[in-house]
Amino acid sequence: MTVIEARDVAVHYGGIKAVDGVDLALEPGRICGLLGPNGSGKSTLLAALTRLVPLTRGTLLLDGAEYQNAAPASLARRGVARTFQTVRLLPDLTVAENVRLGADLRRRAPAGVVDDAIERTGLGDVVRARPGELSYGMSRRVEIARALATSPRLLLLDEPTAGMNQAERQEISELLRRLRDEGLTQLLVEHDVQLMIDTCDDLVAMNFGAVVAHGSPAEVVTDPDVQRAYLGKKWRAHA
Ligand SMILES: Nc1ncnc2c1ncn2[C@@H]1O[C@H](COP(=O)(O)OP(=O)(O)OP(=O)(O)O)[C@@H](O)[C@H]1O
Ligand SMILES: [Mg+2]
DSSP, X not given: XXXXXXXXXEEEETTEEEEEEEEEXXXXXXXXXXXXXXXXXXXXXXXXXXXXXXXSEEEEEETTEEOTTSOHHHHHHTTEEEEOSSOOOOXXXXXXXXXXXXXXXXXXXXXXXXXXXXXXXXXXXXXTSOGGGSOHHHHHHHHHHHHHTTOOSEEEEESTTTTOOHHHHHHHHHHHHHHHHTTOEEEEEOSOHHHHHHHOSEEEEEXXXXXXXXXXXXXXXXOHHHIIIIIHHHHHHHO
16 A cells, blocks of 8 residues: 555646656655756645645545545645745744644644654754744754644655755754654655665656656666766766
C-alpha cells in the first residue's frame, strides 16, 4: 500500500507544461527525494499533491482512495502537511503562535504537540520572537515546526534547508531521518545532492515536467540523463 500516489498527473499553465504525465508513489516510512533543475516542475507537483493547483489531467490517491477533488484544508485533517519554498508565516504572531496554527488545523491535536515541534526543530530560545526578528534559516524551522504540529503522517518539504549553512542543513537532515524512523513518510525537494543522498531512501529526478529517473540515490545520481540534465560536471567532481 502506498501513502500517496500520483498517476499521469499533468498541470499546464496555458502553453507551459509545468508537470506533464508524472507517476509517483510514496511508500510508508520512507523519505523520497525529488531532484531537478530550476523550473522542472517540483514545486508544481507538490502543489498538485496538496490540491493547491488544479490538475489538467491525472489521478491522485491517498491511502488508495482518489482525492483529486478534495479541498486542500481536508488534507491536513487526513495527516498531510507541507512546507513552502518561500516562508509563509504570520508576521504579527510569535513563533509559538505560528506553530500553534498547525495544531489548530487538527480537531484533536495531541497534548504537547506544539512544545514537541518547537523543541525538535530547535526553536526553544525564540518562542516569543516574531518572524521578522529571525534569521532566514530560523524562520524556515518555524515552517517545519508548524507542519509537525499538525501531527502529520505525510510531510512534503519544498527546499526546507534553502538559506541554511552546512551545520544547519545537517541538523535538518538528522531531524528528517529521526522523523522517518518514527514512521513519518516524506517527500523532500532539495537542490543539495549530497544532502539528498545522505537523507533520502529513494530519489526521483524530474526535468521539463516529467520524471526522468527514479530508484535508489546511487542509481539516480549516476543516471546519465540525470547527470546531463541536472548534476553536470560539478557533481561528477565530488562523486
Ligand atoms: N502559476 C504559474 N503560472 C504560470 N507558470 C508557472 C506557474 N507556476 C510555475 N510555472 C512554471 O512552471 C514551470 C515549473 O515551475 P516550478 O516552480 O514547479 O519548478 P521547480 O522545479 O519548483 O523550480 P525551482 O527549483 O526553481 O523551485 C516553470 O516553467 C514555471 O515558470
Ligand atoms: Mg520550486
